[in-house]
Amino acid sequence: MSTQGWAERLPVLGRRATRRRRRRRGFDRPRFLRAFFWIFMFFTFAPLAIVALFSFNSTPSLQQFDGFSLQWYDEFLSSATLRESLMASVEIGLVTMVVGTVLGTTLAFALVRARSRVAQASNLVMLIPLVTPEIVAGASALVLFAQIGIELSLATIMIAEITFSISFVTVIVRARLSALNREVEEAALDLGATRMQTIRLIVLPALWPAILAAGLLIFALSFDDFVIAFFTTGESPTPLPVQIYSSIRFGVRPTINAIGTSMLLISFLILAVAVLLPRLLGRREEENVLIGRDAA
C-alpha cells in the first residue's frame, strides 16, 4: 500500500494547518483517514438529522427532545401563507424546468452545430451566468424589472430563475449531443427525413436522458433558490425559501424545523427520481437486449 507517498502532502498544508488548528499530523495509514471520514460524515449529516429530529418535538425547545409530535407539521401545512409559499415554489420550479429546458436545449444544439464567430461569442455569453454570484444575479434582475417598470411577482422570479438555469441545461445537453454519432443523423437525412424530422425522430430520442437530468436539476435549483428569489419576489406569495428566511429573522423557530425537514425530503425525492427514472426506463431496453441476445 503506497499511502506513504501521501504523507508528504502534510508539510505543504501542515504549515497552514498549524497556523489555525493542530490536526492530522503524521497520518500515513488509511485507518486515520477512515476515522476522519466518519467524523466528517457525522458532522455533515448531524445538523440535518438534528433539525429533522426536533421537527417532531412536542415542545418548542431546541435543547431537549420532550416527546414525539406532529404539531409543527400541522402548523406548517395549516398555515395558508406557508401552503401558498410551498405551491409558489413548486410553480416556480415547474415553469423554470419547462422553459429553461427548452431554451437550454435549443442553445446546446446551436452551440454544437453552428460554426461562426457569433456561435463562439454565444458560448462565452452562455458560460458567464454559471460563474455569476447569485447576489449579482439577483441585483441585476431587480434593477432590470424596476427600470422597465414590471411589478415584482412570481412571474419576475420565474423570469430570473429561467435566465440563470439556461446555462446548466446547455452544458449538460451539449455534452450528450456532441457525443452522438453524426453519421446516424446523416443516415436519416439520406433516407428521406428532413432536418426537422431527423431531430424529432433520431436526435431527441437519443438526447432525452440528458434533457431529463438537466430539467430535474434546474427544478431543484430553482425550487431551492433563495437569493435570486429574495431580490425578485413580490409581496405575496413568496417562495418557501424566502418565507423561511423571514421566519428565521423573526425568530419563529420550531415550525421552521418542520419546513426545513420537508424541503430536505423534497430535495432527496427529486434526486431519487433523477437517479432512478433513467434506470427504470432504460431497464426495459436492457431486458430486451438480454433476452434477445444470441450468438450471431
Place this chain on the structure above:
Amino acid sequence: MSENRFAHLMLLPAGLWLLLLFLAPLGIVFAVSLGATDPLYQAVYGWNPGNFVDVFDPLFAPVLLRSVGFALATVVLCLLIGYPIAYYIARFGGRWKTLLIAVVVLPFLVNYLVRTYAWVAILSDEGLVNGILDTLKLSETGVQFVNTPYAVIGGLVYGYLAFMILPLYAALDRMDPSLIEAGKDLYGSRWQTFWHVTWPAAFQGVAAGCVLVFLPAVGDFISAQLLGGPGTYMVGNLIQQQFLEAQNWPFGAALTAVMMAFLLIWMSIYLRSAARASREARA
C-alpha cells in the same frame, strides 16, 4: 436549409433571452452605478463616479476586506477538510467509490438556507450546544457561538464544501496509482514523488475547487446574516442592504460592479492558467 443556418436559427431563442434578460441588466446595473438617487429614492441616471470612490471609503473598505478574508479562510478550510475526504474515497473507495461520493455530497443538496438554519438552531443561544453545556454545567451563561466570525466562516464552509470535494475527487480519481509507484522508483524520496507526481495531477482539482468555493463565498450573505451580526457583514450583506433596505441603488450597483470586476479578474486568471496547463499536459 443548410445545417449551419439551421443551427444558427436555434441560437435565437436562448440567445435573445440571455441578451435581453442577462447581459442588458448587467449593463443597466453599470449605468445605475454611475447614477444617483433623487429625493424620492428613485435611481436617476447621471455621471457620479463618486459612487465608486465611496465603495472604497474607510467605512466600507473593511467590509470588502472582510469578505475576501472570510472567503479565503473558507477556501483554506474547505481544502483542509475536503482533500483527505476526496483522497480517501478516490484511493480507498474501491467499488463503493461512486456511492461514497454520492453519500458525501448528499447533505449539500439540501437547500443552503435550511443547512445554515440548522447550524443556527444548533449554535444559537437557545440552541442544542448551549443546552448541552448548560445541562453538563460546563458554562454559566452559555457560550456565544453565533454572531462571531467563526460561525460565519463555519457556515460558509458547510455551504460550499461540496464544491471543493467534487473537483478534488475528480482529479484524484483520474490519477493512476501506478504512477506513484513509478515515481517512488524514479525519485526515491517520498517528498520528490509527491512533488513531481502527485501534486501536478491533484493541482488541477485543487485549483478548480478553490475557484468554485472562492467566487460564491465572496458574494455570500446568508451565512453572515444568519450566523453573524453587523460586526461580520460581508459585501453581500451590504449590497442586499443598499438595494432592499436603504434604497440606495446607485451605491448598491457600484458595489455589485466592483465585486463583479474583482471576480472576473480572478476567473480569467484561472481560465488562462487552466488553458496553459492543459496545453502543456497535451504536449
Place this chain on the structure above:
Amino acid sequence: MSPNGAKQNGEAIRFEGVTKRFGDTTAVDDLNLTIRSGEFFSLLGPSGCGKTTTLRMVAGFEQPTEGSVHLAGEPVEDVPPYRRNVNTVFQSYALFEHLDVEGNVAFGLKRRKVDKDEIRSRVAEALELVQLTGREHSKPAQLSGGQMQRVALARALVNQPSVLLLDEPLGALDLKLRKQMQVELKEIQREVGITFLYVTHDQEEALAMSDRIAVMDQGVVQQSGPPEEIYETPQKTFVAGFIGVSNLLPATVEDGGIRLATGQLVHATVPTDCPAGTSVHCSVRPEKIILEDLEDGMVSLEGEIVERIYLGTTTQVILELGPNLRVISLEQNTDRSRADDRWEIGERIKVGWRPEHALVLR
C-alpha cells in the same frame, strides 16, 4: 427489385470539373468522371485522397466549391440529401439504436409515406436479400458487426435508389467475413442492377468487386478503368505502387530503351512524352519476375538472394540487384512444399522478365 429513375445503360453519375476546398485544403481537384448505370464503380486510394469527399458530394452532404454533380443527367446542387434518389451505406453502419431492424429498414419508406402493407412486403424482400429474415425485431445492440452491416445495406436498398453509395462498409469486419461479404455484395449488385459507387482503400477489395476503378491520390484521379487495365497497365508510378505489389526500378531514358540503375541498358517501350534523359521508373509485377529459367529475348540481370518468405500458396524471394536496388519475386509453390527447397540466401542467380511485362512510368 429494379431501380427507378435510372436510365438503362445511361449515365448514373457525372462529375464535371468538380473541385471541393475546405479552407486552404483542396480535397477534390477538378474531377471529371462518368459512372454508367448498373456499374459497380470503386473509388480507390489512400486516406485523405478525396474519395470519401467525392462520395459525400453525390449523397448531398457536401456541396462542390466549383463544378457540378449530375445524377441521371440532372444537376443536383440545390437538391438536399433527403430528396436525392441516392442512398448511403455508412462506414459505422449508423443504425438507429432505438429502432429495431424492421424500424430501421422501413425508415426510408415511412418517410415517403408508402402504404403499410407495401412497407411490410418490401422490408421482408430486402431482409431476404441480405439473408436476415427472422431478425425483424432485434435491436442493433443485439446484432454482430456483419449483421449490422447487412441491416444498413437492406435499409438503403429497400428504397430502390438509382445509386447506392458505400463508404468503406467492410472496414470494421474481420478478414474472413470481409471476403465473404465482398462476394455477397457483388452478387447482390448483379441481382438488383443498381449502380454501386464504392469507396475503399483496400486495393484487393476494389479489384475483386469492381467493374471499373478510379484510383485517386490527393484529390486527383490518377487513372480509371477496368481492374485488369489498372493492374496490368498502370499509367503512373503511384498507381503501380498502390495497386498490388510492384517493383519500381529507377532508370533513365536513353535511345532504344532505358538504362537501369544497375548500369544495364534494357529494351522497353518508352512513352512518347519521355525524351532521352528523363528519370522514370521501370515497373515489373513480382509474379512476372522469373528466376534462373530465363529464355531468349528476356531482360536478364543478376541478383543476390537476401530474403526468402514462404507464404503458403506462394514464395516471395527478395533479391538485391545492386546497392539499394531490390526486387521482389513471387512464385507459385506448385512444385514445392518447403520454403528452402530451391534457393539459398546469399546465392547469386539470374533475374529477368519479358520486355512486354515491364512498364515505363513517370
